[in-house]
Amino acid sequence: MDRKPLKIGELTARIPVIQGGMGVGVSLGGLAGSVAAAGGVGVISTAQIGWREEDFKKNPMDANFRAVKKEIAKARELAQGGIIGVNIMVATQHYQDYVKTAVSAGIDLIISGAGLPIDLPRMVENTKTKIAPIVSSLKSLHVICKMWDRKYHRAPDLVVIEGPKAGGHLGFTKEELSDMEALDYDSVIRSIIRQTKEYEEKFGKEIPVVVAGGIFDREDMDHALSLGADGVQMGTRFVTTYECDASPAYKQAYLEAEKEDICIVQSPVGMPGRAIKNAFMERVQAERQPIPYCYHCITTCRPKEIPYCITDALVQAVEGNVDNGLLFCGANAYRCRRLEHVKDIFQELA
Numbered sequence: 001m002d003r004k005p006l007k008i009g010e011l012t013a014r015i016p017v018i019q020g021g022m023g024v025g026v027s028l029g030g031l032a033g034s035v036a037a038a039g040g041v042g043v044i045s046t047a048q049i050g051w052r053e054e055d056f057k058k059n060p061m062d063a064n065f066r067a068v069k070k071e072i073a074k075a076r077e078l079a080q081g082g083i084i085g086v087n088i089m090v091a092t093q094h095y096q097d098y099v100k101t102a103v104s105a106g107i108d109l110i111i112s113g114a115g116l117p118i119d120l121p122r123m124v125e126n127t128k129t130k131i132a133p134i135v136s137s138l139k140s141l142h143v144i145c146k147m148w149d150r151k152y153h154r155a156p157d158l159v160v161i162e163g164p165k166a167g168g169h170l171g172f173t174k175e176e177l178s179d180m181e182a183l184d185y186d187s188v189i190r191s192i193i194r195q196t197k198e199y200e201e202k203f204g205k206e207i208p209v210v211v212a213g214g215i216f217d218r219e220d221m222d223h224a225l226s227l228g229a230d231g232v233q234m235g236t237r238f239v240t241t242y243e244c245d246a247s248p249a250y251k252q253a254y255l256e257a258e259k260e261d262i263c264i265v266q267s268p269v270g271m272p273g274r275a276i277k278n279a280f281m282e283r284v285q286a287e288r289q290p291i292p293y294c295y296h297c298i299t300t301c302r303p304k305e306i307p308y309c310i311t312d313a314l315v316q317a318v319e320g321n322v323d324n325g326l327l328f329c330g331a332n333a334y335r336c337r338r339l340e341h342v343k344d345i346f347q348e349l350a
Helices: 029-037 060-080 095-104 137-151 174-178 184-204 217-225 246-255 280-285 310-316 342-349
Strands: 006-008 011-013 017-021 041-045 084-088 109-112 131-137 159-162 209-212 231-234 262-266 272-276
Touching: 011 084, 017 029, 029 041, 029 060, 029 084, 029 342, 041 060, 041 109, 060 084, 060 095, 095 109, 095 174, 137 184, 159 184, 174 262, 174 272, 184 209, 217 231, 217 342, 246 310
Parallel strands: 017 041, 017 231, 041 084, 084 109, 109 131, 131 159, 159 209, 209 231
Antiparallel strands: 006 011, 262 272
């Protein structure tokens, strides 16, 4: 199947592949810049991005905003003129400030999910930054586009459809995730693409649609394109690359994972997620873990009620202390069997 470039307004990615934003610290400037240089769209996750800053525990917001600028600059150095984006969760505390920080740093694209980014157009007004909502249902796309049209007379520059096989936090119920075949998600993808075409006609602009969740190889990509998508978003496959910003131990956990090790967990932020079973997951299921700090990460978090701190768990994992951390992953993580370079993945996909 032919691979047409992915055009997002005046931006063009030679290969129609977006690297999914993965936090905490899994997709930073190193990975994003390498993906952009290879012809795709590199994406930095802003989720607790400043965890390595000396003042993170005392001033997490300042540390995060500082790190956003650093990682965007790092990605730019590597990107060779390629497209750099950020993934900012709507549920993040101080969401608007993260958006403003990324825009001021000259980011090309903001991808936003984990909530409805209703006011995102206002935050990027009079800038060149492109905006893309992540949706999992036709209803969520309709709500976002209707509100953007009514309030800002604007349509998305890109739409990301994230299916039930994705990693991290998911826009589905546990019941839906337990019987993914019954979802008939190909039909959902087609319906979202049809709805997006209607907004294309109304606004007289092209709105590319990319499919995420379970995209691992060329066959998966071809299937998504056959449904009418303009490209794909991949996260898990890029974790086991030399260029990924996570620790070697984190990558090794993916390489050692079997299919039965991948499970659905209930996140402290109130959403189901997909992760690798490990000693940490067994402990949190048995008893509540102490929470020494509040990092002010997610608006829905209730520190006195949650079973563990998700920031601390994700930081432990990305630093390599995998037995004491949370390892988010996609449904196909067990298919990762070797370390590879980003450029080799793009050669396969192209």
